[in-house]
Amino acid sequence: MSQAASPTQTTAPASAFETDHDAFVTAQPAPAWVAALRTEGLASFRALGLPSSRDEDWLYTNVRPLARGHFPPAPASVHPPTSLAAHRFALGLEEGPRLVVLNGRYEASLSSTAELPAGVHVTNLAACRDRGALEALGSVAQAVKHPFVALNQAYLDDAALVHVEAGTVVHAPIQILFLHTPTGDPVAVHPRILVVAEQGSDVTIVERYGIDCIGALAGGTCLTNAVSEYVLGANARVRTVRVQREGTRTYHLGFTGVRQARDSHFQSTSVSLGGAIDRNEVRAHLDAEGAENHLAGLYVISDEEHCDNHTVVHHHVPHGTSRQLFKGILAGQARGAFTGRVVVDKGAQKTSAEQANHNLLLSQKAVAETRPQLEIYADDVQCAHGATIGRLDVDALNYLRSRGIGKTEARNLLVHAFAREITEAAGDARIGEGLDALLAARLAPSSEGTQA
Amino acid sequence: MTNDNTPLLEIRGVRATAGGKEILKGLDLKVGPGEVHAIMGPNGAGKSTLARALTGHQDAEVTGGEVLFRGKPLLDLEPEERAREGLFLAFQYPVESPGVNNSTLLREGLNAIREHRGEDELDAIDFLQIAKAKADLLEMDHAMLGRAVNHGFSGGEKKRNEVLQMLVLEPVVAVLDETDSGLDIDALKVVAKGVNALRGAGRSFVVITHYQRLLDYIVPDFVHVLADGRIVKSGPKELALELEEKGYGWIEEELSEASAS
Ligand SMILES: Nc1ncnc2c1ncn2[C@@H]1O[C@H](COP(=O)(O)OP(=O)(O)OP(=O)(O)O)[C@@H](O)[C@H]1O
Ligand SMILES: [Mg+2]
Numbered sequence: 219m220s221q222a223a224s225p226t227q228t229t230a231p232a233s234a235f236e237t238d239h240d241a242f243v244t245a246q247p248a249p250a251w252v253a254a255l256r257t258e259g260l261a262s263f264r265a266l267g268l269p270s271s272r273d274e275d276w277l278y279t280n281v282r283p284l285a286r287g288h289f290p291p292a293p294a295s296v297h298p299p300t301s302l303a304a305h306r307f308a309l310g311l312e313e314g315p316r317l318v319v320l321n322g323r324y325e326a327s328l329s330s331t332a333e334l335p336a337g338v339h340v341t342n343l344a345a346c347r348d349r350g351a352l353e354a355l356g357s358v359a360q361a362v363k364h365p366f367v368a369l370n371q372a373y374l375d376d377a378a379l380v381h382v383e384a385g386t387v388v389h390a391p392i393q394i395l396f397l398h399t400p401t402g403d404p405v406a407v408h409p410r411i412l413v414v415a416e417q418g419s420d421v422t423i424v425e426r427y428g429i430d431c432i433g434a435l436a437g438g439t440c441l442t443n444a445v446s447e448y449v450l451g452a453n454a455r456v457r458t459v460r461v462q463r464e465g466t467r468t469y470h471l472g473f474t475g476v477r478q479a480r481d482s483h484f485q486s487t488s489v490s491l492g493g494a495i496d497r498n499e500v501r502a503h504l505d506a507e508g509a510e511n512h513l514a515g516l517y518v519i520s521d522e523e524h525c526d527n528h529t530v531v532h533h534h535v536p537h538g539t540s541r542q543l544f545k546g547i548l549a550g551q552a553r554g555a556f557t558g559r560v561v562v563d564k565g566a567q568k569t570s571a572e573q574a575n576h577n578l579l580l581s582q583k584a585v586a587e588t589r590p591q592l593e594i595y596a597d598d599v600q601c602a603h604g605a606t607i608g609r610l611d612v613d614a615l616n617y618l619r620s621r622g623i624g625k626t627e628a629r630n631l632l633v634h635a636f637a638r639e640i641t642e643a644a645g646d647a648r649i650g651e652g653l654d655a656l657l658a659a660r661l662a663p664s665s666e667g668t669q670a
Numbered sequence: 671m672t673n674d675n676t677p678l679l680e681i682r683g684v685r686a687t688a689g690g691k692e693i694l695k696g697l698d699l700k701v702g703p704g705e706v707h708a709i710m711g712p713n714g715a716g717k718s719t720l721a722r723a724l725t726g727h728q729d730a731e732v733t734g735g736e737v738l739f740r741g742k743p744l745l746d747l748e749p750e751e752r753a754r755e756g757l758f759l760a761f762q763y764p765v766e767s768p769g770v771n772n773s774t775l776l777r778e779g780l781n782a783i784r785e786h787r788g789e790d791e792l793d794a795i796d797f798l799q800i801a802k803a804k805a806d807l808l809e810m811d812h813a814m815l816g817r818a819v820n821h822g823f824s825g826g827e828k829k830r831n832e833v834l835q836m837l838v839l840e841p842v843v844a845v846l847d848e849t850d851s852g853l854d855i856d857a858l859k860v861v862a863k864g865v866n867a868l869r870g871a872g873r874s875f876v877v878i879t880h881y882q883r884l885l886d887y888i889v890p891d892f893v894h895v896l897a898d899g900r901i902v903k904s905g906p907k908e909l910a911l912e913l914e915e916k917g918y919g920w921i922e923e924e925l926s927e928a929s930a931s
Contacts (some may be wrong), residue, residue: 611767613765614765614766618779619726631770
């Protein structure tokens with residue numbers, strides 16, 4: 219996957235990401251163990267360099283605009299919001315446990331962790347004086363293997379940490395919101411999440427990435443370089459919903475690393491609603507028998523937006539199950555890409571792996587790329603993949619119109635119908651409805667300028 | 671402009687192509703208020719093309735003639751505008767739409783029609799009450815309302831679902847394209863019950879069928895034969911019996927004799 223540093227990069231001038239680091243460390247002091255992680259992250263980033271399009275994993279996404287631009291860490295928000303009420307994509311979760319990180323800093327006044335049952339610990343990194351239970355941090359998303367994970371670690375700031383003790387069932391979804399306030403100048407935030415779900419625990423995590431002010435979507439550019447790590451103990455069940463709604467100017471790089479112990483069950487639903495470059499990576503390791511991994515993803519993009527979903531699901535042992543379903547809705551001149559790699563090790567017999575990518579093109583100029591990569595070294599497995607690229611069904615459109623439904627509404631009904639499989643996969647009716655509403659707002663003609 | 675005797679539907683010399691071929695070759699038909707017209711005719715004669723031309727379906731391109739709907743020109747309207755004016759087609763082959771909820775389709779359609787008429791929008795609860803009552807009339811399970819439109823429905827269920835839509839939308843003119851085909855006798859009676867429930871002075875039906883059997887339950891005022899893109903013969907309901915007995919050959923002979931003389 220990621221390669222060792224190529225010699226050309228060491229001779230290239232240090233990127234702004236490197237030269238900004240000193241100022242960042244001074245501005246955001248941290249305990250020694252965090253400082254050590256930052257130094258290690260920076261060293262790995264230097265060694266790896268930014269990926270080029272010659273790198274097979276980055277075939278569809280060109281990150282050169284990041285190398286050319288300057289994205290210093292976002293300064294503290296001058297006018298932090300006093301409530302989240304104005305945030306449109308609440309997903310029906312206005313109440314309930316949540317952790318809010320604004321411009322990289324934990325906002326206690328907007329967060330609420332009081333209602334959580336015993337056995338769940340939700341906290342932010344700055345509150346942790348020593349590493350304690352955090353040895354897992356950096357174990358799933360490893361800086362030495364991935365330049366953007368390294369960069370995230372170099373700028374490690376107020377990470378969100380969720381620890382669910384063995385046997386604890388958390389009914390209310392735990393929301394983690396990463397918001398940033400655009401200033402007009404390009405800035406970067408490096409959100410970080412660590413979720414440890416011990417044996418037999420059960421939890422739903424909602425990750426939201428958004429912008430904190432009205433009209434911001436038309437404002438300055440921003441880089442969000444998010445890393446989330448999920449560590450599942452035996453028989454643990456974790457559901458995640460990830461919503462990215464940062465606007466058409468954002469560069470969003472998301473990395474989700476997952477390690478699964480025996481009989482654990484991981485289900486993720488990601489919804490990407492556009493960006494200049496939006497890249498979502500999932501790296502899942504099924505480390506023990508009986509683990510089950512479900513990845514569902516929806517991307518809705520228009521204009522000249524770009525979205526690249528890149529997954530690697532690695533079956534290391536027998537009797538693992540993985541399912542991937544990604545759907546793209548592409549309008550304007552948008553370009554959507556999906557690469558799904560399934561690796562089945564030699565010993566991983568009786569693996570069952572399925573993967574599908576379906577794309578709905580709403581314009582002549584939108585482009586969908588799809589690339590299944592099955593690397594199967596075991597002989598007794600069931601693996602399947604499928605991909606489609608299509609347009610709206612004119613007969614269905616006509617049928618709806620013949621019942622009095624207007625052309626635009628009929629189109630929207632059909633687009634929603636296409637997306638429903640994903641929004642329903644979230645497995646929670648409230649969240650599913652929230653996602654539908656979000657989709658409706660995204661599809662509305664005046665969606666730009668909509669608040670995150 | 672309109673009075674009580676103005677035809678609800680008046681088709682004048684309509685020509686239409688399908689797949690680049692001329693299918694309707696100057697078709698005339700006048701449907702008065704409260705009337706039921708049956709259209710019969712051989713396969714491929716253009717019956718469904720007529721239905722598509724009336725509703726503005728993309729597969730039928732009208733190349734000539736005009737259609738007046740309640741006295742006003744119809745052909746310039748978008749398909750949804752025609753529906754809002756009160757035109758309804760029960761499709762010969764209802765379209766499956768996975769992921770679109772049956773009751774969502776009905777509610778959005780009904781509310782668009784109500785808005786056009788200047789009536790209040792129905793909320794989900796009021797709507798559901800209406801839809802359930804209509805489903806009961808057709809002996810349909812309420813669960814059908816919550817399913818995806820026609821997706822995985824049996825042939826008979828699809829036809830019944832078309833009639834349900836008609837009952838909910840309460841059109842002024844309903845065109846039923848072979849709604850009886852493939853139905854067993856019990857289902858047929860249910861469909862006929864639905865149609866008869868709507869029959870009244872201000873509402874008309876055009877019933878396309880191959881089978882006299884349907885017309886025992888939905889008794890027509892007129893029977894027409896559509897052959898080679900035109901209405902070639904019209905008569906009282908007894909004409910349907912004659913057609914079922916003798917087929918269409920004798921009409922074609924009559925026609926060629928008439929044109930030879
Ligand atoms: N989209 C299309 N492309 C090409 N040919 C078409 C298309 N639609 C209809 N036709 C042709 O037009 C002719 C008339 O079709 P239409 O469906 O109107 O017949 P019909 O009278 O309804 O027949 P049936 O009794 O079998 O339903 C047929 O020859 C049919 O094959
Ligand atoms: Mg037909």
